[in-house]
Amino acid sequence: MSKVSHVSIASLDGITETEEALFSALRQANSDLSSPYFSADFLKAIAPHTPGCMLARFHDGEEIVGFFAYQKRGQSLQPAGAPLADYHAAVMKTGYAPDWSRLLAATGAKRLEFNGLIGSDGLDRAPIVKHRQIADVTDGFEAWFASQKAHAPKYFKNLGRCTRNVAKDLPDLKFEWTDVSPALLDWVLNLKVDQYRRSGMHDVFSCGWTRDLLLALAAQKTGSASLRAGVYRRGDELVAAEICLLEGEDLHFWFPAYNPAYSRYSPGLLLTFDIIRHAAGLGIKLFDFGSGGEAYKSRMTTDGPLCYEGQVGQALALPVKNDQLQRAWLSMWRRAHIVRACEVSLKGQVLALLRLIERAQIRFQASIAQRMQEPTA
Secondary structure, three states: OEOOOEEEEEEHHHOOHHHHHHHHHHHHOOHHHOOHHHOHHHHHHHHHHOOOEEEEEEEEOOEEEEEEEEEEEOOEEEEOOOOOOOOEOOEEOOOEOOOHHHHHHHHOOOEEEEEEEOOOOOOOOOOEEEEEEEEEOOOOHHHHHHHHHHHOHHHHHHHHHHHHHHHHHOOOEEEEEEEOOHHHHHHHHHHHHHHHHHHOOOOOOOOOHHHHHHHHHHHOOOOOOEEEEEEEEEOOEEEEEEEEEEEOOEEEEEEEEEOHHHHHHOHHHHHHHHHHHHHHHOOOOEEEOOOOOOHHHHHHOEEEEEEEEEEEEOOOOOOOOOHHHHHHHHHHHHHHHHHHHHOOOHHHHHHHHHHHHHHHHHHHHHHHHHHHHOOOO
């Protein structure tokens, strides 16, 4: 494999037409980069709203042989748009691998953090390996449905029961496939914020720039990457919505939300199914659910390309081999990664850190209490 000689840095917001054309050509040569997150239009839309967002260019002599869009947070680099962007990659010329050590040297950073990296070339330690969860309807919606139903008959039987309950109790419920208006975006994000608070997760929208980023994507009506939403309504009342990122024949499920008053009908699951059915009729072939481990995803998907979670460079690691402590550390690291990505002000970082410590204390105390209640042998 050929080597990168050096790395140069430029503003992602100022990518030239020549660089954009090269970026797109290199991307087209790698089928694993089919996600809308790798669209140049996506990166150009988010660049003005992502603090510390830059473009690394990998060189072999005078030739640019690859790109990586990133954001700098203190001594750490993260992919551009983190934590909202589910996938990221160095977009390289065939035969070249990214030289992450040269990138760190060029940026003055100590480490690169990633969660959803496509391609393992150049990593200096073993990452956590995940699969993208894909619903492939290339052979048509009915063929996909029959295949998934055969693998998970109880799940789809329950889905059919929910559909019948909705038809009986909510005959006025209507499905819409629509643009993402500011009002719809606010409705979804407000419900997501409520969910974060209930679960103790960090509110990724309190920092402001993440919401602005989504508003910019929603306003983008030209270009290859765009936002659309599947929606359930009863008259003027919103019941459920899922915001999706689209490019060509690829759709990425991004932000689902539903009115908790309708939870007994499983509106989120029904809406996802209806989006696949409707969008497949519009020519969408691949539906990407991300790489999270939620149980419903495995019922609707098959394993797609690999992606990776980890760090490069001077890693933030726990020097202890105890499995339980390592799992706790990984959970803490993931939360801290999200906080670093979102919070660019000192006040936001301090408040988020205090909430993180408080949450860790609550979880630790709950674990101790549970152990004390367990019967001894």
